Amino acid sequence: MNRNIKMCNRDCCELKTALQIRRMKLLIEKRLQEEANAKPKDIIETPQGELYSFDDVQKMANFIINRTEKKPKFGLILSSHVNMLADLVESPVVLQYTDIPKFPVSQLRGNNSKLFVGQIMGGTVIAAQGRMHFYEGNPVGSCTLPVRMFKLCGVEYLIIICSAGAVSAEHNVGDVVAIKDHINIMSWCGSCPLVGLNDARFGQRNPSIIDAYDEMLLAKTTEISREIGQDNRVKTGVYVCVGGPAYETAAEQRFFRKIGADVIGMSMVPEVIIAKHCGLKVLGLTLVTLPAHDVAVPAHNEYATLLMQGKKTCIELVSRIIYKIQNNL
Numbered sequence: 084m085n086r087n088i089k090m091c092n093r094d095c096c097e098l099k100t101a102l103q104i105r106r107m108k109l110l111i112e113k114r115l116q117e118e119a120n121a122k123p124k125d126i127i128e129t130p131q132g133e134l135y136s137f138d139d140v141q142k143m144a145n146f147i148i149n150r151t152e153k154k155p156k157f158g159l160i161l162s163s164h165v166n167m168l169a170d171l172v173e174s175p176v177v178l179q180y181t182d183i184p185k186f187p188v189s190q191l192r193g194n195n196s197k198l199f200v201g202q203i204m205g206g207t208v209i210a211a212q213g214r215m216h217f218y219e220g221n222p223v224g225s226c227t228l229p230v231r232m233f234k235l236c237g238v239e240y241l242i243i244i245c246s247a248g249a250v251s252a253e254h255n256v257g258d259v260v261a262i263k264d265h266i267n268i269m270s271w272c273g274s275c276p277l278v279g280l281n282d283a284r285f286g287q288r289n290p291s292i293i294d295a296y297d298e299m300l301l302a303k304t305t306e307i308s309r310e311i312g313q314d315n316r317v318k319t320g321v322y323v324c325v326g327g328p329a330y331e332t333a334a335e336q337r338f339f340r341k342i343g344a345d346v347i348g349m350s351m352v353p354e355v356i357i358a359k360h361c362g363l364k365v366l367g368l369t370l371v372t373l374p375a376h377d378v379a380v381p382a383h384n385e386y387a388t389l390l391m392q393g394k395k396t397c398i399e400l401v402s403r404i405i406y407k408i409q410n411n412l
């Protein structure tokens with residue numbers, strides 16, 4: 084008799100032949116294995132910075148360049164509030180995100196995210212419409228992917244447009260705030276798009292982002308705001324980035340005001356970090372869509388007018404900035 088085969092109990096084993104016992108043991112082992120296979124496996128999350136390899140992003144960029152036969156110098160990421168800025172793109176080649184190999188498609192947005200490649204004021208641009216947000220359940224590494232893709236397409240200047248609520252009473256609905264610095268609560272909570280192994284082909288392991296917002300682009304924005312008579316509407320300020328989707332509480336807003344924030348929003352900053360990491364010159368423009376908690380929301384008609392004026396100013400700024408840079412003015 085095979086002494087390695089253990090008996091379970093008298094009824095089970097003593098009355099059976101060695102062959103029957105062996106078969107039964109194999110059957111039990113098979114069942115246990117099936118049960119183990121059916122259990123959910125531990126998921127080891129891929130760190131955000133490693134979600135898309137350099138080679139993957141390079142393939143995406145090559146796809147865009149081949150399809151459009153253009154090498155954009157300016158990248159634009161649009162807030163849904165200024166989607167119409169894409170209409171400025173002359174003779175655009177329009178690509179759906181879903182066309183791009185391996186590009187993650189947000190379940191929520193499906194086919195609504197697009198790239199427009201063409202000319203604005205003589206400069207070649209690539210504009211992303213339909214930003215993916217972290218609060219929609221997208222990994223922050225996916226939200227920022229367009230930035231790396233732009234970089235590998237040849238982009239040098241990145242203009243990011245977002246919307247935000249005012250934190251300080253000095254910023255009003257319809258204002259356009261050129262961002263000079265940020266406070267990144269999302270990173271404090273561990274949601275930084277650079278977490279994970281660093282691929283030096285994108286940038287340094289520990290990039291300095293102290294000067295993430297390009298001085299020259301900020302100066303041009305202020306200069307143009309004067310030229311177009313909008314310097315009362317165009318301001319500079321500090322953006323605090325939260326994960327959302329819930330808006331901040333009154334206590335949080337008091338806290339953000341105390342620590343030096345001017346506007347609060349749920350996008351832009353992860354994109355800025357990735358852009359600075361890979362050496363892009365960044366301009367962040369924020370359209371204020373809500374007043375600070377202690378300021379009354381303008382009445383319906385006035386609100387709509389202010390917002391429309393803010394959108395127009397934003398679009399005017401972007402096209403003139405591209406014109407000036409393109410022509411070394």
Ligand SMILES: O=P(O)(O)O[C@@H]1C[C@H](O)[C@@H](CO)O1
Pocket residue numbers: 161162163164214244245246247327348349350351
């Ligand atoms: O893409 P943006 O910044 O316009 O996103 C909007 C503004 C808030 O951050 C968020 C909620 O309204 O969506």
